[in-house]
Amino acid sequence: MEKKEAKTLPYESDVCEASYVDQDKVLSVLRGMKNESVMQRIAETFKVLGDPTRTKIIYALSSAELCVCDLASLLATTRSAISHQLRILRNMRLVKYRKEGKMVFYSLDDGHIRNLFNECLRHIEEEEYDRYDTGTS
Amino acid sequence: MEKKEAKTLPYESDVCEASYVDQDKVLSVLRGMKNESVMQRIAETFKVLGDPTRTKIIYALSSAELCVCDLASLLATTRSAISHQLRILRNMRLVKYRKEGKMVFYSLDDGHIRNLFNECLRHIEEEEYDRYDTGTS
């Protein structure tokens, strides 16, 4: 039970335990939190959408069904790089595919992804607007 | 002008240039694409939302205004780690802050972020549903 004296703590301890935390507020937020695995899944989804190459693939597929070679040409990169990224998108069920001979055509898996994209775009545009709006008044 | 013989190309060249690309389709998609900097901004936004710690911070802030110490307590991590992540969220204008004495209270910057979050959640829930729905025809 050795109690550490305050003096022996020159900087913060590992985890914020002691300080003036608003316990009630924190507990209330904690209760409203989705469970860990859902949070993990959300983070993962955003992360997958957060790579420039994948972002562009998704955007391209939101306007047409395309094969690997089309995408490579469109994004000026190799088929290999595209293929690696498509696998990640496939695993996250963000895109689906259809085989036709030796070609494989990819498209978006569902409409939510398009919505996510548009919502993000709206945020960015509003951000842009705000930047020029501040200063008046 | 040394022309390489086909035989000296045992595998694909750097970029998909030659092959059977549907030029019309690709050009049409390309025209519909947002410009590079917008795409970059979208990717960046998703990326920032795509780290588990930041995802949780955002989610927590979507239900209450909190200080660094509250967040550290809530996520069971150090104030330093939270502070580093908050800077990133600040830079992307996803959160705003308000100083009160030596405390700093953070909150979401605008409503779009909440929408983005909810849209993502809906995608995940539908995904979950689909997984148990497949098999029947």
Add this chain to the structure above:
DNA sequence: CTAACAGTTGAACAATTGTTCATTTGTTTG
């Protein structure tokens, strides 16, 4: 069958990223 091609994949490498540790800044209080 063989050559050519679309796509996939594994290994390796460089680049980026998140956390920790330690220090610093700025505010409040004794």
Add this chain to the structure above:
DNA sequence: CAAACAAATGAACAATTGTTCAACTGTTAG
């Protein structure tokens, strides 16, 4: 002023990530 505390920050480190290179699978056409 000095001690105490919230928060911010820089450096360092381990872990993760995206691309490239090279090889491989499977399909089509001569």
